[in-house]
Amino acid sequence: MQTQDPRLEIKHMVRRYDGRSVVNDVSLRVMPGQVTCLLGPSGCGKSTTLRMIAGVEMQDSGEIWVDGNLVCDTVFRIPPERRHIGLMFQDFALFPHLSVAQNVAFGLSGDKAAIADRVKELLSRV
Known part of the structure; x- marks a missing residue:
């Protein structure tokens, strides 16, 4: 019997602010x-945990695994835009290092032309 890898696994995650x-x-x-x-x-660490999983915040210790692959520990880190993890921010923030179009395209898949067309279509609505 073959066992499946978890889609997401976090191990011993720790985050501190000012001690x-x-x-x-x-x-x-x-x-x-x-x-x-x-x-x-409120304040128990739910959003902080989700931000660490998405990669927009760094943990102080612990590991994050996606589909059996390490995406982050305290030495190795895949950047948020390469993790393919969606996160809806409470304050509607965007990835600051991406353009508006790149933020819209972030969750889309397919060839570049199809993505560009879809981004244009979505942005024309707003």
């Missing part, structure tokens, strides 16, 4: 097809 632990030794495994929700009171 205060915001995310403390969080581990999570999400299997293919599984729906998972992070629940907790």
Whole structure:
């Protein structure tokens, strides 16, 4: 029997701000097809955990794995735009290092011409 790799696995994730632990030794495994929700009171580290998974914030320790591949630890880091992980920010922020068109295209797949056409179509609506 072959076992599947988790779609997402975080191991012993820690994030501190000014010496205060915001995310403390969080581990999570999400299997293919599984729906998972992070629940907790305001300020407990849910958004910080999601920002670390997406790559827009760096953890102090721990590992992030996607489809059995390491995407980030404290030495190795795949940049957010190469992780193919979507994140809806609470404040509607964009990736600051990408243009507006590149931000719109971020979640799209296909050939470059088709993506460019779709970005143009979507931006024409706004």
